[in-house]
Amino acid sequence: MTTPTAPTATPDHIMGVYNRAPLAVERGLGARLWDDKGQAYLDCVAGIATNGLGHCHPRLVEALKTQADKLWHVSNIFRIPGQEELAGRLTDATFADVVFFTNSGTEAIECALKTARKYHTANGSPERVEIFGFDGSFHGRSYAAINAAGNPGYVEGFGPRLPGYTQLKWGDYEGIEAAIANPTTAAIIVEPVQGEGGARAMSEADLDQLRAWTREHGVLLIYDEVQSGMGRTGKLFAHDWASDAAPDIMCVAKALGGGFPVGACLASAEAAKGMTVGVHGSTFGGNPLAMAVALAAFDEISKEETLANVREVGGYFVQQLNGLKDRFPDIIVDIRGKGFLIGIKLVPVNREFMGLARDQHLLVAGGGDNCVRLLPPLNLTIEEAREAIEKLEKTCEAARAKAAAA
């Protein structure tokens, strides 16, 4: 038997899985964050699309404080009125008839994949188990989620791949149609706009096509709108931009709770028909604190003025960023994404660029395909957007100077 070698303790005693920026964040308000030295930063990360209404939105703070005085937690063996209220809001606004509440996006994905396979069993086709995902996607870190996304960096070293998960190539229509026509296929899972993959948006026509093929072949369509949903693209959900592409199952999280941990798996009554008493559950999922905050967040985010702001300020960003791309072709090679899920594909290494942006007191997120992502709060003002562009311009200048000095 081999004994594991003594672990190298990290000085902070935190498991070393995060590539953290050297910034200790203490306080936040709106799109502004302050570090432990009192330095202010413009936050275009927003908890990676999670603080949809910025930090400490007064309505969310009020909802949390009021609920904290009433009831924190109660088991799901009792009715939880806040769940019923939020489920009502979500089903009224979407294709869905039922909702399962979770604490995270990954758990919503887990529920979606289980719901899909269970549907086919309940439907008399237990052989339908194959799940097809897409290259470049990200669905979370559970075994099912990493296998559905198939990113080698996330699956390697964790033992054998789970059976029944395959990735399709974005744009390989022949391969996609063949996978859907396969008689053992259970579901297709897709992010309408890939987040971690570098803000890659599937075209509206492609979403409509995917829906048409899955409908024709009795395959369930699952959307992962954990990052692209809750107003991020300027509509409540990214697939709302397409004309006839409503899914059978959809995962939501991140901005759903505006920073409080909550996720949801939404499904049509038909797709959820296998999810009967006892087949799934959660201790904390949908607890009263989470529901109170999420209800307040939903009401703010679903306002037309919030969504219109994302479309308008998002349009300004794209126009200005394309201007920067023209002036700094040695730094920026592409601008992509939708609304406030914006990807800037770079020449310099994205991590270096993020550091240079931080020097300008601007926080941006990394992304696949050597992108940085701008994921500001949905209520970012045009003045704050202007400030972000000015800081990005200085960041491009600094990146150019650094390349020249190398």
Ligand SMILES: Cc1ncc(COP(=O)(O)O)c(C=O)c1O
């Ligand atoms: C598209 C997508 N799906 C799923 C997840 C996983 O969500 P969580 O980290 O809340 O488990 C993420 C997280 O970044 C995501 O962006």
